[in-house]
Amino acid sequence: MSLLEVKDVEGGYGGAPILNGVNMAIDREDIGVIVGPNGAGKSTTLKAIFGLLEVTAGSIVMDGHEVANQLPDKLVPLGLSFVPQEFNVFTEMTVHENLEMGAYIRNDDISDTLDYVYEMFPPLKDKRKQNAGELSGGQRQMVAMGRALMSQPKLLLLDEPSAGLSPRYMMEIFETVVNVNKSGVGILMVEQNARQALEFATKGFVLAGGNNRYTGTGRELLDDPEVAQSFLGG
């Protein structure tokens, strides 16, 4: 049994369902990348896993616990952490306080995790007393990921971490994602820059119309001529 198993999940925001049977399985060693056209339900899938919209059918099992429709304050202690695409830092709080908020659910000593995050994102250490709202887009993304790592997750959900960043920053974020994964955190991310992301993905999911169209390793999807033509722009 995988760390996270998403089975035949359907759901939406109360109106017509957006997800019509999504299936995924992710382990701690995996980097899963969800790609697909606009409106395919990529971000919606992450939000469904994280209890931010109603799941009407199917099951989501995290580490042996059924978690469909559970609120985040139950999910974070189970080892799940989420980085939203936008508004993902506390702008009026310092970098350090942002990280502390990531560890809100913990009652133990967080200094080791702080060191780990500052090591992962060296620019943040110098700016730890600065308000997160004053940082550049790339650094904010680091704060957002750092915050999510502070709860010591087993699985990190990332919603388009490279959105709005320059290509240089994009590669930097991708490198960090790989490093975070090497340190023992599973990754499930939605990504617009599909080609670059599938290069390092151990699992790729092509969503369209709210369900899985293709599933395979990143390499398999890249080499599949149909996927390449329909979803990766030829």
Place this chain on the structure above:
Amino acid sequence: MNELIFFVNKVLISGATLGSVYALGAVGVTLIFGILRFAHFAHGDMMTLGAFVAFMLVAVFQSLGIQTPLPTGFIVLPFAMAITAGLALGIDRGFYQPLRAKGVKTVTLLIASVGVTLMMQGVIRLFAGTGTRSFFENETKDLYRFKLPIEGVRRSINFSEPQILVIVTTVIAVIALHFFLTRSRLGKGMRAMADNPSLAQVSGINTAAVVRATWIIAGSLAAMAGTLLALDVILKPDLAFNILLPIFAAAVVGGLGHSYGAIAGGFLIGFAETMSVFNWAVLLRPFKAGLPDWLPNDLSIVPSEYKLTVAFVILVLVLLVRPQGIFKGAST
């Protein structure tokens, strides 16, 4: 010199007292706005309620024959704050929480709070009547005079006991609040939720606990402000409803949702009110010989009946120059 002391008594001490009460009220309003995003109109009556709770506790203390060196109304303050915090939690549970659970717009919560304010006014009058009461019926209100050791100075700087208590207690409360918001986990969680509620939820912050903490703090500060105001002036059923508007002005001037802004706004409006009704001609008296005859004897900016309008002039002026308030508020 005598005239300057008159200025200190009339403007600085009164302004600091009034500003303290405004600041304590405005902090509560601004915290509730930051967390729940609605203007809590019943806050004035929560202050009055706190003062009446304190008054009842004083009656209990006195019937037990307990004598205290400080005014009994001040000694019972911690108990009154705890009881009012409990009542604030009850009001939220009974009226606002069911509405939030239904996902209503914040304007609905605002209207509900107008309903709660009317209800509380009725309940207070039902139990306590419509008359005025004094915390000092069985005690004396001490007055402290500080003579300056300067030749020819006849006037003394006067503090009443309640005035000192108001100012000192407010300073302590503000410092305590500052440490709570910047050092404690729950306090930081409150700031996080005011900053970005959805990210706070995503981080696993127990938002229901933060809401409860907000009501406990706002309710106890309201009781503190109401009781201290009643000690300084008099206890009556419309005690704080009358100053609700300047309190809101203070919160908005400071930047809604911003605690330090509310404190600054409270003192700004408190001092502005006392300054605008001060007769500035008093300060010119020593130079009377050199002044033209046509200068009137009364140089106050507005007559004291119009004191409350000053808050709104300040509000309009600040918002014209800095629409987000002195500090950047959560409403922007």
